[in-house]
Amino acid sequence: MRLLQWGRIAAAFLSLTTLVFLFVHDSWRPDNLFLVPDLILIVALAVAAVLPDRLARVALPAAFAYSGGVLATSAASYAVEGELGLPSVLGAVLAVALAVLVPARPAGQRS
Numbered sequence: 097m098r099l100l101q102w103g104r105i106a107a108a109f110l111s112l113t114t115l116v117f118l119f120v121h122d123s124w125r126p127d128n129l130f131l132v133p134d135l136i137l138i139v140a141l142a143v144a145a146v147l148p149d150r151l152a153r154v155a156l157p158a159a160f161a162y163s164g165g166v167l168a169t170s171a172a173s174y175a176v177e178g179e180l181g182l183p184s185v186l187g188a189v190l191a192v193a194l195a196v197l198v199p200a201r202p203a204g205q206r207s
Contacts, residue, residue: 164191
């Protein structure tokens with residue numbers, strides 16, 4: 097399976113798990129500082145996952161980079177409170193790794 101396909105699957109997974117997290121943790125409150133960034137993350141990853149290949153090669157890395165920033169900030173907010181936000185840490189690592197890997201092409205390959 098091509099890396100782009102794995103990126104699409106990971107984007108759908110991160111988007112869906114973030115949406116589920118919002119419901120499970122009752123995070124729809126207006127005082128939740130991460131509500132709007134999380135909603136943008138959900139939409140950006142979902143849209144990027146369904147775009148045609150040519151557009152997805154641009155949109156997926158951008159959506160993953162944004163998601164990595166949101167999730168890293170979330171992990172840092174847990175750390176400030178003395179907790180380990182493991183889902184945020186794992187999501188941030190996955191998002192940043194895919195932001196770097198998805199646009200990569202094997203040597204000699206043209207698009």
